[in-house]
Amino acid sequence: MKFVYDFTEGNKDLKDLLGGKGANLAEMTRLGLPVPPGFTITTDACRAFLLTGDEPDTLHDEVSAHLDALERRMGRRLGQGDDPLLVSVRSGAKFSMPGMMDTVLNIGLTDESVGALAAQAGDERFAWDSYRRLIQMFGRTVLGIDGGLFEDRIDEARRTAGVATDVELTADRLRALVAEFKEIVVAATGRGFPQDPREQMDLAVRAVFASWNGERARLYRRQERIPNDLGTAVSVCAMVFGNLGPDSGTGVAFTRDPASGHQGVYGDYLANAQGEDVVAGIRNTVPLAELERLDAASYAELLRIMEVLENHYLDLCDIEFTIERGKLWMLQTRVGKRTAAAAFRIAVQLLDQGLIDEREALRRVTGGQLAQLMFPRFSTESEHTPIGTGIAASPGAASGAAVFDSATAVARAAAGERVILVRRETNPDDLDGMIAAQGILTSRGGKTSHAAVVARGMGKTCVCGAEELQVDVAARRLTTADGTVIGEGDVLSIDGASGRVYAGEVPVVPSSVVEYFEGTAAPDADDLVAAVHRLMTLADRERHLGVRANADTAEDAARARRFGGEGVGLCRTEHMFLGDRRELVERLILADGEAEREAALDALLPLQRGDFTELFEAMDGLPVTVRLLDPPLHEFLPDLTDLSVRVALEHDERDTRLLTAVRRLHEQNPMLGLRGVRLGLVVPGLFTMQVRAIAEAAAARRAAGGNPRPEIMIPLVGTVQELEIVRDEAEAVIADVERVTGAALSIPLGTMIELPRAALTAGQIAGSADFFSFGTNDLTQTVWGFSRDDVEASFFTAYLEKGIFGVSPFETIDADGVGSLVRAAVTAGRAARPDLKLGVCGEHGGDPESVHFFHEVGLDYVSCSPFRIPVARLEAGRAATAGATTTP
């Protein structure tokens, strides 16, 4: 087996073997671009090392052969002679992965070669600084020494020298530091810093291999579901130096603006510096265009290379380069990250340029990006200066009065005020406050913190982990890095897309993309809208999946239609039992005997009929799937504990009577209780009242010249017998309405598949169902055995942090568990009934990755909230375009 590839041997399609970095270095070499020579040790070698704890037998010789070749080509020897060759050792897995060892520069420097480097570079300080950096970086990452030990000595050296920055330390100071660093190495490892250049290199390679199984890397892989057995490659590359004087420098460049997508020259340049310095931000970079003035030849060469790369990769590339004494070297390239708006613009530009075809254009944008473009944003954000920046945890833009505890949030919100809940971190006790607030800001915690997870679940704007902001809950104030104090009631604005936090109110404007979907902006309103319009049109043409809306009212249905919804996939009738009608529902529940119960149902009938008539009118000509009442009855009554306390204190007679009913209906686990079809089978007349309302509404619409297309859906079916009984009753009612009105109503009757048992016996159930709609919310709850309400706040945070979940299974369908049931039910259902219509109406219907799953298992449609319809349309189109993934 071949374990080492010269840069001249590989290419960009060998990412599995050479990692992303190595494959792209090889590709650039192959294109004849100026890449410093080097070679890549393959992931095969890493896997062999991880398995056995040792490098493969042949690796050492193979590396020697490649190193020899490199030395011959460069005319220099690694760490030896008058002009010693130095190399960098860089990790590079197939997927970029935080937590793995990254890079060791300057390998080859020793007590001996440091002098040669100084002489060769004509710069004593540069050579000792390079050696200091090597020992520090090698000590920390290869030898595992606490980095703070080195930092402390540098601090001390600066103090002693009376200077502010490392750059001001003299060569002598640096030489002394090297001596101290070497003592640290001896103290920590029991032996001296390796003086054999080849040993330095071998140890660094081995450390990269071992870092694959570092704790953070493993956690990251668990979260991102990256297989554990890929391993990482290691690239060994001849060093070039951007810090050899004013004719040297280093920079990053993009072939297009990654923020807007517009074409042009974008990037930053720092003269007389190494890449490390750019990252450290000690000196300010200049815009890349400045390079033209500093070094016109290198600039022209860079522009030429950027064009070569973009035409070769057919996409925005980002590039790292170094100029060593007037000679341009390419250190890295990859397809560059970009903002959502840029992604849409670039895809359409490349399509217009004829560089990519339409399906490829669809692959270049994601539903996640489209969703970002649909959030409102701050209109004048550029005019404001953020007081801090945190993690963009849940998108949107929100302004409101700062409050520092849940109770205050609830109280002020109840008084009509818009509030932002500010906490160091949140916990389950903050839930009420989070619900009441416009947005949530925390100073601690990452993307998987409680605040972030819960806010995303609620669709609420959240910035978390804004560590430069000091939150003092007791004193009810927030202090910024520059000492500005925001007290309770002061207005804050937070941007959930960028993570920025502003003092005062920043006006919010709606998204132009939403205005386009709403029909209030033309498809060519601006170039972003035009790009979105173009790609949505392509997606609609490609997709096999229909897209319907979860909509309970005529207003929602009308919006869904504007957003491209092709019907209602889920109308939840329970919402029609709330508000003014609560009293009727209470009468139904408290009914003493059949007559009272029927009177309550009779009173509800015309109200329900009215609801459905409006809904069918809004969706005229398109299917409307109405789910019969799902939740348990006690949801329509007061809370048991609250009412018990009230009765104990006030002894009100009506309350006491109510309490008896609440107690009777009380369930330990209402999610697993008397609800859905069970309720329909136990409460006589309830479902038939609803069926009658639907049928009469359809007949009324028909009489008015409309084209109503209702479909009736039975919730929570576990066994076909339940469905058979309800179906018989419903058919009798529909036949009765047809007889009375003379209308020929053809109303399909189907069922939710939202219990494991329904999925497991789908073949039987299909015998009595015209359609299935997968209720993946409930299915996720029962397959995992946890209720969303109870657990998102309690242990999901810990689970995400421990990497047990990569993403909440309520956000993206759990393909291994829940998904396998869906797949089996689709197969069994279609086998039993080839014309069975299949859809999904859980919230997963609007989630990009889940949409791909539903496409793949062959559903007919997804149904989601009206606002998610464009995302679902786009992803459904992308799913039909082979090779599109949901991550950019």
Add this chain to the structure above:
Amino acid sequence: MKFVYDFTEGNKDLKDLLGGKGANLAEMTRLGLPVPPGFTITTDACRAFLLTGDEPDTLHDEVSAHLDALERRMGRRLGQGDDPLLVSVRSGAKFSMPGMMDTVLNIGLTDESVGALAAQAGDERFAWDSYRRLIQMFGRTVLGIDGGLFEDRIDEARRTAGVATDVELTADRLRALVAEFKEIVVAATGRGFPQDPREQMDLAVRAVFASWNGERARLYRRQERIPNDLGTAVSVCAMVFGNLGPDSGTGVAFTRDPASGHQGVYGDYLANAQGEDVVAGIRNTVPLAELERLDAASYAELLRIMEVLENHYLDLCDIEFTIERGKLWMLQTRVGKRTAAAAFRIAVQLLDQGLIDEREALRRVTGGQLAQLMFPRFSTESEHTPIGTGIAASPGAASGAAVFDSATAVARAAAGERVILVRRETNPDDLDGMIAAQGILTSRGGKTSHAAVVARGMGKTCVCGAEELQVDVAARRLTTADGTVIGEGDVLSIDGASGRVYAGEVPVVPSSVVEYFEGTAAPDADDLVAAVHRLMTLADRERHLGVRANADTAEDAARARRFGGEGVGLCRTEHMFLGDRRELVERLILADGEAEREAALDALLPLQRGDFTELFEAMDGLPVTVRLLDPPLHEFLPDLTDLSVRVALEHDERDTRLLTAVRRLHEQNPMLGLRGVRLGLVVPGLFTMQVRAIAEAAAARRAAGGNPRPEIMIPLVGTVQELEIVRDEAEAVIADVERVTGAALSIPLGTMIELPRAALTAGQIAGSADFFSFGTNDLTQTVWGFSRDDVEASFFTAYLEKGIFGVSPFETIDADGVGSLVRAAVTAGRAARPDLKLGVCGEHGGDPESVHFFHEVGLDYVSCSPFRIPVARLEAGRAATAGATTTP
């Protein structure tokens, strides 16, 4: 296709085609026994009729041919001539089925043939009574006329004649009744009673076919899971008459005593009567032995036939026969029902006689019968006279003071009194009272009524539907048929095995079978115990499944061992957190910071260690599977509502603090919340404390010379990552204990499979598990999406009544749903890890039908409550004996 079989053509193995009745009539004919000639129309004909609504084309001619043959053999014509042939038409499906039309006798009688019959029999009254019976029976069952219309006329005739019974009605009165009956037929159907004998027969056959889809028959099939497409056969048989004088008669006989199983002559005889009269109970039967005196020849012939039948069927047979003027005719035989004790005795007797082999003997008894033998019974029942009899709904024997409402039951039980809850019927509001009572008695409802279902779920004695008892809840009294009044506080005794109800206390004695299992009675204590011992020994030799116990204490473990348990399959540690230790648990839950939490855990550690040490001692040498803490923490705290009310009224400071914790831990659906492995991952130190206690207890036992074999089981795992983390922690703790104590502990670590997701991803989970134990209680809850506590009381009754369930899925495993997941998990788990140990510890582990299922899917063991161990052993042995079913 052949649709009609002469009795001479069929045999007992053709039950699918000829039904049970037809097949056995053919078998007796084949054996040369005196069966009246006849033929059977097949289930194929019935299925064709049900499918098309018409008899198959060829059926009429085929019936004609067989009828001709019958007439030729008898030398008589159906309903014609001087000596008209009469026939009976009887339904007979593969399984006996209430709700189907049963029998029409005397077909062939018309206005004309009634006279010939009178002349031939020499008995005018007999002829007119037979005709009256035909019109009445035919009118009701074939023509669907309300039977009350006929009864009313008979009542009136009796009144007019001034007689008490039908038998006293004269021939003239009966002739007049026939005229009136014929008028009823005309009024109800618009045409006269058919005078064509063949038409009578054809209509009766068609009515039998149609009765297959009668409402009650369909309900019964749904409940008993009998396929809907079997259809019924119809037997047409020449009539013989037992009511032609003192030398005629009718009777039933058993080849052994169905009550005790003892050999001898058992049965009843009624001279000068038809079968109908025996059922109606108008005259008292005499013991069968009396027949010897009345008709020695027939008696001898009957004994000979009984011996033939028993030697042929190799089992207890029950027989219906008629003697017509000194000639014995066999009308029916089948393998007879018997009591549990009889089943055991008979199986061993037949085995001893060499009639059946050992595996067949095992097939002849069931775990359900064994369970009946293990309930305590009334010692002197025979000395008491029941005041009423109801349905034996839930076995056992109970005595106590009669109470008529739940609150009184709770109050009296709390005061230490034993009570029997008496209600017309129960509903969910009676739950507390049912829990408090020794037994439940209702006057309404059947085996699927609320009282029956809930009592069986609780394992509580219950007699329901004792309709002769009048329950007046308002007046707090029960009135028997003879007017005896039982008031509140008066002692009642109920026998859940027989359904009998007694006034006063009947002493209860333990079962001798239980004494045998306990070791306090010798294996030959009595002939029943000897039979049980013999068959248990056979079962243990045959079975592949191991049988363990669900036992939480050393006492339970010791009993389990006596009952034949081969280890503990489930030790629930939550019980160890109750009682005196509640306070420590409260400290753990209310802990403010790590130190307090650790202090609470440290205090619990030695207590847990002590528990385990005792348990391992009791099960020395056998495996003990300990499940780490499963329930949510709030189960160890007071109820939220109760505490809220108390705090609102009393403002106690400690309570207020407690309320905060209860609120924090409160979950809407605790079953779907923070429990099991989730709790272990979120509460630091909890699981490791338990693991340490187990390991230290094992080390202590090892040091004391014992052989502890603990296994640690992680509850509620949904994904392998959870298991991996807990496993890593547990292994570290065990290694630490090994290091400290020097004991080499080899403790397998496994998981419950009790969530659908665990079953669906069993292949992954097996990678980190040494064993699986299927938790089929929770699996049933999540697969069906209902919680046992909530739904058994609310909708299970309705579901059983509507036939949605045949049996509660918590009693017998739902093979189609839950079972399919178990099967898939077994396959995937073993594929991933061939040495994976597989067991089940849900309550299904002791249910006969479920044990067969677990045997069939290939588990290694079942675990059940100690008391169910003998049942599981027996059924495991029977399951290994091909062809054994769980119903007798």
